[in-house]
Amino acid sequence: VIMGNEAGDADSIISSLGLGYVQSLAYDTTKSTTTTAMQEKNVPVIVPIVSVSRADMSLRRDVILLLDLAGINVDKLLYMDDDIVTSHLL
Numbered sequence: 001v002i003m004g005n006e007a008g009d010a011d012s013i014i015s016s017l018g019l020g021y022v023q024s025l026a027y028d029t030t031k032s033t034t035t036t037a038m039q040e041k042n043v044p045v046i047v048p049i050v051s052v053s054r055a056d057m058s059l060r061r062d063v064i065l066l067l068d069l070a071g072i073n074v075d076k077l078l079y080m081d082d083d084i085v086t087s088h089l090l
Helices: 010-025 035-040 061-069 083-089
Strands: 048-050
Touching: 010 048, 010 061
Parallel strands: none
Antiparallel strands: none
16 A cells, blocks of 8 residues: 555545555566566565545545546545445555
C-alpha cells in the first residue's frame, strides 16, 4: 500500500500514484498474468491509495486537472473510504 499524507494535497496524491507506477516497473508481470504464477514469483501487489475520501476528491480541482492531463481517470482510483480499502487494505 502506497499512500501520501492525510492532507491529500496534489503533491501527495501524485507522488503516491507515481511511486506505485515506478515500483510496478521493477516486476515483469507481462509474462505472468495469472495470480498463481505471480505468487510463485513472489510478485508483490502494489496499491496506491488516494489519501482523501472519494467525495472530497471533487474539491481538489488542481489534482483532478493534473490527473486528467496525464490521462488518469479519477473515478478508477482507490480512495481512503472505498470498501475494499477499509475492509482489506488498511
